[in-house]
Amino acid sequence: MTTRRTFLAGTAGLALPAIWGKDAVAQIRRGDELTIGVWGGVQERIVRQYCAAPLEQQYGVKVNYVLGGTPERRARAYAERGRPSFDIIYLNIFESRQAVKDGVTQPASANVPHFANLYDMAKLGGYGVAFNPVTIVYDRRMVSAPMTSWRDFWRDDLKGKVIWPTYPGAQGTAALLMAAKVWGGSETNIDPGFQNIARLKPFAAIQGSQDQLYGMFDNQVGAASVEFGSFTRTYAESRNPNIVIADPTEGQAVAMNVACIATGTRNQALAEAWVNLHLSPECQLAYAQQTYYSPTIKNFTAPPDLAAKLILGEEAVKRLVDFDWDVVIGNQARWSSRFTREIAG
Amino acid sequence: MHRLTGLLALPYGLWLLAAFAAPMGAVALLSVQESSEIFAPLSLVPSGVQYAELIGDAFYRRVFFNTLALGAGVALASAVLGYPLALWLTRLSPRWKPIGFAIVLVPLLTNVVVRSLGIILLLAPRGIVSSFVVSLGLPRPDLLFGWFAVGLALTQVFLPFMVLALYDVLESQEKRLEEAAAGLGAGPATRFWRVTLPLSLPGLRGGLVIIFLLASESYVSAALVGGRKVWVNGMIVLKEGLEILNYPLASALAMLMLGAGVVVTFLLGRLIGLATPWLTARVPRLRLSLPPAASRTLVAVAEITAPIVSRVLLVLAILLLIFPLLLVAVASVNDSPQATVAQFLGFTWKHYTAVLQNERYLSDAWNSLQLALACVAVSLAIALPAAFALVRGGFAGKEALGALYMLPLALPGIAIGLGMLRLLQWFTALPPFLGILAVHVVLVAPFMLALLRASVAQLDRSLEEAANGLGARPPGVFRRVILPQLGPGIAVACVIGFLMSFGEVTVTAFLTTARLQTLPVRIYAEATFSLENTVNAISTIFILMTVTALLVINWLMPLDRVWRR
Numbered sequence: 001m002t003t004r005r006t007f008l009a010g011t012a013g014l015a016l017p018a019i020w021g022k023d024a025v026a027q028i029r030r031g032d033e034l035t036i037g038v039w040g041g042v043q044e045r046i047v048r049q050y051c052a053a054p055l056e057q058q059y060g061v062k063v064n065y066v067l068g069g070t071p072e073r074r075a076r077a078y079a080e081r082g083r084p085s086f087d088i089i090y091l092n093i094f095e096s097r098q099a100v101k102d103g104v105t106q107p108a109s110a111n112v113p114h115f116a117n118l119y120d121m122a123k124l125g126g127y128g129v130a131f132n133p134v135t136i137v138y139d140r141r142m143v144s145a146p147m148t149s150w151r152d153f154w155r156d157d158l159k160g161k162v163i164w165p166t167y168p169g170a171q172g173t174a175a176l177l178m179a180a181k182v183w184g185g186s187e188t189n190i191d192p193g194f195q196n197i198a199r200l201k202p203f204a205a206i207q208g209s210q211d212q213l214y215g216m217f218d219n220q221v222g223a224a225s226v227e228f229g230s231f232t233r234t235y236a237e238s239r240n241p242n243i244v245i246a247d248p249t250e251g252q253a254v255a256m257n258v259a260c261i262a263t264g265t266r267n268q269a270l271a272e273a274w275v276n277l278h279l280s281p282e283c284q285l286a287y288a289q290q291t292y293y294s295p296t297i298k299n300f301t302a303p304p305d306l307a308a309k310l311i312l313g314e315e316a317v318k319r320l321v322d323f324d325w326d327v328v329i330g331n332q333a334r335w336s337s338r339f340t341r342e343i344a345g
Numbered sequence: 346m347h348r349l350t351g352l353l354a355l356p357y358g359l360w361l362l363a364a365f366a367a368p369m370g371a372v373a374l375l376s377v378q379e380s381s382e383i384f385a386p387l388s389l390v391p392s393g394v395q396y397a398e399l400i401g402d403a404f405y406r407r408v409f410f411n412t413l414a415l416g417a418g419v420a421l422a423s424a425v426l427g428y429p430l431a432l433w434l435t436r437l438s439p440r441w442k443p444i445g446f447a448i449v450l451v452p453l454l455t456n457v458v459v460r461s462l463g464i465i466l467l468l469a470p471r472g473i474v475s476s477f478v479v480s481l482g483l484p485r486p487d488l489l490f491g492w493f494a495v496g497l498a499l500t501q502v503f504l505p506f507m508v509l510a511l512y513d514v515l516e517s518q519e520k521r522l523e524e525a526a527a528g529l530g531a532g533p534a535t536r537f538w539r540v541t542l543p544l545s546l547p548g549l550r551g552g553l554v555i556i557f558l559l560a561s562e563s564y565v566s567a568a569l570v571g572g573r574k575v576w577v578n579g580m581i582v583l584k585e586g587l588e589i590l591n592y593p594l595a596s597a598l599a600m601l602m603l604g605a606g607v608v609v610t611f612l613l614g615r616l617i618g619l620a621t622p623w624l625t626a627r628v629p630r631l632r633l634s635l636p637p638a639a640s641r642t643l644v645a646v647a648e649i650t651a652p653i654v655s656r657v658l659l660v661l662a663i664l665l666l667i668f669p670l671l672l673v674a675v676a677s678v679n680d681s682p683q684a685t686v687a688q689f690l691g692f693t694w695k696h697y698t699a700v701l702q703n704e705r706y707l708s709d710a711w712n713s714l715q716l717a718l719a720c721v722a723v724s725l726a727i728a729l730p731a732a733f734a735l736v737r738g739g740f741a742g743k744e745a746l747g748a749l750y751m752l753p754l755a756l757p758g759i760a761i762g763l764g765m766l767r768l769l770q771w772f773t774a775l776p777p778f779l780g781i782l783a784v785h786v787v788l789v790a791p792f793m794l795a796l797l798r799a800s801v802a803q804l805d806r807s808l809e810e811a812a813n814g815l816g817a818r819p820p821g822v823f824r825r826v827i828l829p830q831l832g833p834g835i836a837v838a839c840v841i842g843f844l845m846s847f848g849e850v851t852v853t854a855f856l857t858t859a860r861l862q863t864l865p866v867r868i869y870a871e872a873t874f875s876l877e878n879t880v881n882a883i884s885t886i887f888i889l890m891t892v893t894a895l896l897v898i899n900w901l902m903p904l905d906r907v908w909r910r
Contacts (some may be wrong), residue, residue, distance in 0.1 A: 040870030040876055069585035069869030072854045078383060078590065079766040085773065085858065102384070167590050206489050210567050211876050219469040221489070231865075239681050239690055257682065265699075333589045340576065341404055 014071030026342070027269035030060040034270050037076070037089035040067040042290050051274050061270060070095065077262065084262035087271045092170055094123030094200035094325045096258035105260035109323050112272045114297060116277035119317050122296035125325075126260035127275050130284075130293035131311050133252035133320055134174035137219060137232045138224035139242050146248045147224060150182045150332065153200060161223035162200050163216055166208045167339040169333055175226040176335065177323050182250055187327045197343055206344050211234075217243055228255065230292035233309060252311075253318040256296070351743075354734035357727040357750060357790065361550040364783040367771075368764030370755065372823040374598035375767070395597035403503050405598070412578040413605060415492065416561030419499045420507075420553045425604065426500065427507030427552060430661035430666075432541075443708050443895035446840070447888065449509070450665055452502045453844050454887045455669040459676065459880065461569035463669045464498045465489060467569075495575050498566040501665050503559055508551035509841055510796055513834040514548030515541065519701070534651035535644060543621065547802040551619040551795035554610050554751060562602065562757040578602050580757050592763055598759030606755025612679040619742065624802065634872045670888065677881035694881035703745065706883070711845050714847045719782050720846040724790040729835070734798035747798070754791045758851030763789075765855055777861035781853060785846045786885045792845055800834025836898055 034055070044065060052063040066073070070092055075198060077089050081104050091099060099105040108115055108123045115123070122128025144157040155164055165171035178199050180186060180193030203220030207213040213225050214235050229245045229252065236243040259278055260269045277283060284295040288302055294311035304312060311317060361760030378385070379392035399405045430449065437445045452460060467473050468488040474483050488494060510605060518541065526536045542549075564579030571577075578598060622628065635643065678689035700706050734745050753761070765784070772780050802828060812822045827834075850865045857866050868880055 040867055044870075064860075065862075066858060067867055068854050068857070069870065071583075075587060075590075075763070076769070076855065079769050168584075206574065209725070210568055215465050219465060219472065221465075221469060234682060266810055333591060336584065336589060337404075344574065344576075 005137075016054055016210055028059050028061065028267075028273065032061045032267055032270055033064055034060070034061060034267050035064045035066060035074045036085050036274070037068065037086045039069070039090065043090075046283065046286050046290065047278065048220075049281065050286055050290050050316065051159070051277040054277055055202055055270070055273060059270070063274075071292070074099070078102070080262075081311060082263055082264045086262050087265040087267045088274060089262060090129075090277060091258050091260050092171070092255065093125065093128075093256040093258060096256075096260050096331055097325045098125075098341075099260055100125050101207065106263055110143065110181070112276045112279070113278050117279070117297040117299050119298065119314075121254065121317065121320070121322055126258040127279065128296040129259050129275075129278050130255045130257040131180050131317070131320065132228055132255050132257060132293055133311060134171050134226055134255050135229045135252040136246040137213075137227045137229070138239075138246065139220065139222075139243055140244050141242050142220065142223035144243065147248070149249050150178045153179075153224065154196065154249075158223055160202055161204050161209050163205045163213060163222035163225040164197065164203050165226050165256055166206050166344060168336055169208070170255045171207075171226050171228070173328065174255065177328070178253055180252065181321070187323050187331075190331070194338060194342055201343075202260070214240070223280045230294075234244045251319045251321040254322045257293070267342055278285060286292050346790045351734050351738035351740040353730035354746060354750075357731035359796065360723075360727050360783075360786060360790070361750070361753070367768055368761050369752070369756060371764035371767040372596045375592050375763070376600045380595040380621075381591045381593050382877065383592065389825055394694055396601070398594065399597055399601065400882050408576045408581060409578060409598075409601065409605075411492075411576070412561050413600075413609075415496065415499070415577060416557045418496055419560035420454055420556040422496065422500045423504050423507040423556050424549060424553065425663070426658055426662040429539075429655045430504070430508045430662045431511035431515050432655075433659055433877055434512050435857055437897070440679050443892065443899045447893050448670075448846065450840070450891055451666050451850065451888065453505050454891055455673050457502070457565050457569070459673055459876075459884065460502065460669045460881045461498055461566060462545055463672045464501070465569045466672070468494050490571060493575075494570040495567045497562055497665075497683055498570045499560045502566070502660065503545075504532050504558045504666065506559070506792075506841065508800060509557065509837045510552030511545055511548045513771070513796070513800045513837055514517055514803050515547045515868060517800070517830070518544050518775060532644075532648035532651075533655075534647035535653070538647075546617050546744050547624070548623050548799040550613055551799045555754065555792060557609055557613075558606050558751065558754045559562075560567050561606065564759075568857045575769045579757055579759070580839075583756050586759055595763065596760060597755050603752065603756045607748050610751050610755065611744060614744045614747055656687065657898045673881045673884045673888070676878060677885045679878065681878060681883075696878045697886075698791065699879050700882045700886065706772070706864065706867070706879075709862050709867045712861060713864040715776070715784060716782060717843045718849040719778075720785040720789050721793075721842045723782070723786045724731070724793050724838060725835065727786070728790045728794040728797055728838070729855045731794055731872045732801045735794075735798055749787045750794055751791050758788070762852045762855035765852070772856065773858065777858055781856055781861060781863075784852060784856065785849060788852065789842045789845045793842045796838040796841065797831075797834060800831055800838075803834075804830055840895070840898070 017045065019022055036047070036052075037048060044067060048063075048065075056063060057226055066086065070090075073086075073089050074091060074095055077084065077086060077292055080086075081102070087174055089105065089106075096105065100107050105126055107125075108118070108127050110116065112127060115127070118128060122131075136147050136150065136152070140146070144163060149151075152158070157230055165175050167176055168174060172294075176190070176193050176197070177187055179197050180190050183192035183196045185192035205216055207216060207225055207227075210227055210231050214232075216225075217235075217240055232245050233245060237243065245313070259275050261268070261275065265271055266323055281295075281297065283302050284293075284297060285302065286294040288295060288306060288310055301307075302312065302314070311320065353824075368709055374387060374389075376395055377391035377393070378396050380388075381395075399409075434442070434445045434449065465472070468475070472489070474488060479485050480561065504895060513530070522540050522544070523536055526540050531539065561577075562579050564577060564583055567575050567577045568580055580599050582595045582602075585591045585598070634640070659810050675689065676690050677691055677696055678694065680693040680695075735743060735750075740746075761784075775783075808830070809822055814828045817825070848865050849863075850869045853863055854866050854869060864883075867881065871877055871880070
């Protein structure tokens with residue numbers, strides 16, 4: 001049964017109208033306009049090719065893009081709650097779950113055929129379209145032994161050489177929560193995290209973005225940090241072979257890009273068709289090849305050399321460390337001001 | 346006559362009322378909300394809770410005053426580096442002048458992330474500066490990721506404003522005054538201190554105000570090179586407003602910054618007013634004097650050191666300005682996917698091909714170009730009359746009005762953006778081009794006003810009186826006497842206004858829709874994940890285009906006053 005459903009959905013990209021049936025098609029009218037809020041660069045290029053082009057060809061619809069960063073997009077979506085100018089916005093993992101809770105975007109539903117193929121973790125807060133986990137990255141020249149655990153940040157040979165990620169932000173959130181976890185705490189008991197991060201002081205630096213971190217690695221400002229494995233792999237392969245993307249024993253911290261359909265969209269069927277295309281194996285493969293994003297669907301295969309660099313299969317996805325994001329979001333303001341004062345200030 | 350001159354300030358004021366009063370009102374209203382809950386209905390009963398939280402918290406207080414100190418420090422540093430540069434620029438031959446201007450404008454034409462990489466390269470533990478210091482036998486300094494690095498990064502990007510603000514007043518200065526001083530035995534230091542500096546104070550005022558306001562609102566550089574050890578107000582507005590969605594607290598901080606900005610602008614105006622009593626034909630009230638012996642020693646020392654110090658400062662300033670150019674030009678042909686790379690990996694033209702073959706870059710650039718041109722035209726049309734009103738008008742509260750007109754500069758861009766979000770329904774009812782144009786004019790006109798005000802103050806009134814005496818009608822006087830004198834000032838103000846509008850991201854990022862996308866917002870959107878190297882190709886193309894544009898401007902409207910020679 002599972003096999004058959006997977007098969008059906010897997011071919012959906014090729015045989016769209018047959019799978020959607022009359023309802024969905026009846027609602028998509030020639031000339032409809034779909035507005036997508038998305039990041040620029042490679043993200044825009046891939047969705048234009050794999051999501052927009054098929055829809056435009058098949059239905060004669062038009063796709064508009066509003067490019068920008070997540071904060072502005074989210075602020076806009078909140079300001080327009082219920083009467084959105086976007087049909088779909090792309091958010092990060094914790095923003096997406098909060099947006100569903102706040103009634104700004106819709107939860108995922110089985111109206112999207114590929115929904116059936118999603119890993120459970122990717123069904124929350126909308127449709128997870130890419131796993132992009134956060135892990136330990138380090139310069140092999142500046143450490144005395146490979147880093148294999150989140151506790152390795154507290155090793156003697158790393159004293160004063162740690163580049164800590166700022167909080168909030170995907171990297172800083174993961175780093176704080178993992179620190180709490182490996183020192184006996186959790187998202188509901190964050191003190192061990194803060195206390196032990198404070199022990200790492202003085203930091204070589206505090207980083208606020210990957211570009212900044214890579215500049216620091218170029219200049220050997222520090223030895224190790226917490227960053228997206230995907231982009232760091234591109235960086236390591238293209239310009240700094242000394243950088244290692246670790247796979248710590250406690251697991252990598254989950255981060256995810258999520259396609260969120262706005263509550264109150266007037267193009268429900270079209271938006272769902274878009275998301276379905278984003279979840280197609282072809283589109284997921286393009287992401288994996290171009291940015292090392294890991295797929296959120298189970299019916300995905302990749303050539304072995306690529307597969308080795310991705311999070312693939314039920315087992316690997318289960319090893320990703322997830323958190324209770326309601327608690328994390330609820331505490332964000334408090335932790336942020338605490339981070340500013342105790343860690344970075 | 347004086348009364349009527351005051352009316353010239355009206356169009357500018359009306360524009361602010363139409364396009365700025367509403368978002369500012371929204372920010373003000375948000376700042377007095379009791380609940381920080383994002384979907385709480387707006388309450389009309391003011392509450393001081395947010396202000397109390399900010400003022401009662403030692404951390405916020407510290408950040409607030411640190412930020413003001415940073416703004417003052419950057420403004421001062423820009424003045425110190427700006428004078429040698431601006432004087433150098435006035436002395437360049439007409440042929441080289443456009444190139445000189447281009448050098449000054451380089452930081453405004455390069456991406457902030459790329460520029461900050463430059464600062465990191467300069468100040469890194471094994472970077473250029475500390476290697477130099479170590480080679481002198483001194484201990485290795487820890488310069489990166491602290492206040493010094495942030496100050497340097499901000500000075501680099503705001504220095505152009507100071508140079509351009511000073512350029513026009515220095516260029517229009519009566520050269521014979523300096524010659525007379527030299528003839529009376531004054532050395533270069535004395536001539537600068539007693540003649541050049543006092544006469545250029547109106548320009549200095551414009552530069553200081555602009556830079557203080559910009560520097561105290563900035564947050565990107567602080568985040569990039571401050572290593573999060575540096576906290577400034579802008580970062581807190583960003584964090585509270587955009588990450589935590591606590592609009593009321595962010596708005597309250599923005600209002601406090603606005604207040605501080607207005608007070609500083611006003612005080613600077615009064616101070617410069619006291620130091621330039623001849624402008625209003627008042628009796629000087631400010632007199633500082635040293636005992637004769639001390640004064641003689643000081644002058645002697647200054648005369649000996651001044652030529653060396655001014656040359657060193659000039660070289661430092663030029664290096665600081667063109668360093669990003671080097672970085673950008675090299676990176677644009679570097680075979681690396683990321684924009685910020687410290688080593689050269691191979692030569693390629695592919696980033697240029699990627700830009701020039703991509704119609705989306707080109708169509709966004711076309712949008713930005715139209716927007717910037719329209720914005721400069723409107724801003725000039727309202728700022729020039731306002732400049733006359735603020736210089737020549739005889740109405741009470743002129744200084745206060747001058748400070749009021751700088752308000753859009755004093756309210757942080759993010760706060761304007763958050764304010765606009767509250768008004769999104771009305772905003773999106775406007776044609777997209779018009780809506781964004783209205784906001785851009787609000788952001789750009791204050792810059793142009795600050796520069797033009799200094800230029801208008803420098804006008805030689807006797808020429809107009811002569812023209813009047815010879816029977817010229819006011820429109821004729823304006824066209825044939827005033828406009829030629831203002832030419833360079835207008836050109837400089839337009840160049841700055843154009844670049845400001847063409848590069849604006851902070852507010853525009855909230856307002857772009859599918860119907861109107863600008864180039865900087867596209868670049869910003871691409872940079873949120875990874876800054877691709879195409880950004881350096883774009884910067885290099887911009888710089889080349891700016892040089893070309895300056896050559897054309899210089900040909901159409903000379904950047905100096907040839908008839909003075």
